[in-house]
Amino acid sequence: MACENNQLMLHAYFDGELDLVRSVELEGHLKTCPECSRELRDQEAMRQLWRSANLYERAPESLRTRIPAALPSEVQPKPVLGRRRPVLEWLAVAAAIVLAIVFGAKVIPNIGGQQQTNLLAQEVVASHIRSLQPGHLFDVQSTDQHTVKPWFDGKLDFAPPVIDLASEGFPLVGGRLDYLDHRDVAALVYQRQKHLINVFIWPVESRPTKLPEIQTVQGYNLVFWQRDRMYFCAASDLNVAELRQFVELLER
């Protein structure tokens, strides 16, 4: 083949790996060499094929949950106490009390019993999974809490608290209306690297719901808590340690 050396350069050119001088040289060569310009057209046809073929194999969910579990136990991340926002400092005290209540004593009245609890957890997981299907994640897509919060105005009979945790590594990415526990609820969507976290929020009504604390259903972890006469549930494929860390940050 007459153009063997140019053929190598051609691939580097095609991949954007040639410097400017050699790119210009090669472009000059292409004008006079039908063999090389054909090769370039072939490569373009093949790249088009790569694009349409969708051959990328994404890691299955089972592997995502399996790997943190397989790593030595000290791998489980410890909650990192970030910078405290001065204005909200007093809230930390309140939150600490709430956390002590939520994770400590079981103060939420047990009326519905175990079965109802499991039903709610199943419902949350079903909503979480549905939200991951294409086009179901957001009604309002924004990383700005001041866009997401007003979006709920007039759509719900309560005002869900919306805060962004981007600086703590859990950016807010959007929100939507959802349906849980026989009523409309707010769902906020946060991201942790490639994991999505749904936070469902709905008001405590006259008939209290018995909440489980932490549950794992179909490989998804759920953390429930209650504050300001609202129920909260964070659902994600994220490991329990990081999910609890997230909840602590939300509550701070």
Add this chain to the structure above:
Amino acid sequence: MQEKTRGSGDVRSFEQVVTPHLDAAYNLARWLVRNTHDAEDIVQEAYLRAFKFFGGYQGGDSRAWILKIVRNTTYSFLEKNRPADLGVEFDEKIHGADTPRPDAETILLQQVESRTLRGALEELPVNFREILVLRELEGMSYKDIADVMSIPIGTVMSGLARARVQLRERLLRTRKEEGQRGLRK
């Protein structure tokens, strides 16, 4: 930037560095071993190794770092379990056709279907498959590919050229066979 502030044995930063590349790790392992079950085991094993070696991670491209561990784990697996899968080393020459190829082939190439590409890629020798996956699916630079595969950049260039020629030949062969079957009907 989080990678710079990491202290050795810092668990959170291991997750920050390595977890985002789980899809890339699985994609590479899956294409190298060609089945999902072994790919999952290999990625898990590679992540355990990565955790062990994390103290030696010097910063730099974290995807290339973890993919290098994944590919080495995969090759160890293949050596042990399927030595026949391990193909030829790259040489520096491109074995192209000596005669100019007809223009009609470019048109044929444009008619190849997506599933034909999947089949053709699966049939390529393992190191050709690897270099194509890193370049075409992972979109890596020659430098990062050289890091992952532990070969010089020049060999990346010639290896890619050879892999693409082989892939093209397979695609054309399949396309022509399909065309003939179509005529016979």
